[in-house]
Amino acid sequence: MNRAVITGLGFITSIGNGREEVLRSLRETRTGVELFSEFADPAIPVKLAGTVKGFAFPSADFEDWTFPTTHKISRETLPPMTPNALYAYFAMLEAIADAGLPADLVSDPDTGLVCASGGSMWLAYVNLDIMLRRGVQRCPPMSIVNSIPGSLYINLVPTFGIKGTSLGVSSACASSAHALGLALDLIRTGRQKRVFVVGAEDCNKFIILPFASVRALSVQTDPAKSPCAFDVKRDGFVGTGGAAVLVVEDLELARARSVPHVYAEVLGWGESSDGYNVLAPDPTGDGLARAMQRALADAQVQPGEVDYLNAHATSTPFGDAAEIAAIKQIFNQGHVPLVSSTKSLTGHGLSLAGAMEAGFTCLALHDGFVPVSAHITELDPICAGVPIVTAPVSQRPELAMTNSSGFGGTNVSILLRKLEDAV
DSSP states (O other): OOOEEEEEEEEEBTTBSSHHHHHHHHHHTOOOEEEOGGGOSTTOSOOEEEOOTTOBOOSSOGGGOBOOTTOOOOTTTSTTOOHHHHHHHHHHHHHHHHHTOOHHHHSSTTEEEEEEOOOOHHHHHHHHHHHHHHOGGGSOTTTTTTTSTTHHHHHHHHHHTOOSOEEEEOBTBTHHHHHHHHHHHHHHTTSOSEEEEEEEEOOSHHHHGGGGGGTOBOOOOOTTTOOOTTBTTOOOBOBBOEEEEEEEEEHHHHHHTTOSOOOEEEEEEEEEEOOSOSSSOOTTOHHHHHHHHHHHHHHTOOGGGOOEEEOOOOSOHHHHHHHHHHHHHHSOSSOOOEEEOTHHHHOBOGGGHHHHHHHHHHHHHHHTOOOOOTTOSSBOGGGTTSOBOOSOOOOOOSEEEEEEEETTTEEEEEEEEOOTTOO
């Protein structure tokens, strides 16, 4: 089978708009979480979000939208867009430039796009409200395009001239991890030579607040204390939005065009389902453990070879415990990799999370560091025997695993390897 490597990264996240800013935040343990103005109402029980800096969407009229002056987009491109599609557009531009991809390879039948997003619940609400109150004929012309989960790839395909595979993945918070696994399969089988993997979500009360109804969100008010995965005081996740784009290419073709750099090889992936509960993870961790075991088997590596694990770890009491149980099942022969949750810095990006954290893991492999799991003051005793990274370490990882899980009990595990001889 063909081998797949990640040659380009693009980020619009709570910890930075761009690779270099994201890298600094990860290395210096800078949080992107802050008090969120949309949660100022005293009736709203949560107050924190991983905000996307420099962007504002004060109304549904795209003419009112603002974004950093360093980022450019034509006004003709904006009308069908959602906030998450705008984030993804800028992240795509960065990833394309980072990979050194010429325009003819971006718009090529052998170049595909796999996206993950929950859609824009905000614009869906606005458009449906107009339809019900004022009539169908008063709805904006693009109300369908910018109201459905498919709005992400619907916008990106024509904007970037994508001619290969294009599809959206919807598997809750594992969505963009599934997208990366599908991209690996497309390249392995030769069906595509390169694939853009895109995860993106809005960052507003419409997509974050519904999780308060199931008590999944942290009610802390101090961004220096929450989210705190693996800590005894964890009380739920903090929502975030943004976009992450990974350029995944056939290794030999990447070598042939002398790519600027290769961040990592996508070595293997595994997936599974808990078969347990609509909302809660299997407390034994068996479902996630199966995904991890399948990823190891797919990559043909042993558990003892894994140096670092970027955990799903959202900071919910039951979710973190289930993942620790899964880790102990898989790494039960003495060697346990270093483990951290980058969500403790960014917040939880829902469909965005898998791609964003795979991108973070690529930076860790490429630049030789291990991200810290922030805000831990008292490690939960269930973590005994698992080396949770609470302070910078000198280890330079060579082989890393990243986990993602979602409602309904869906699980994905991906293995990424540093590749010295890529170019």
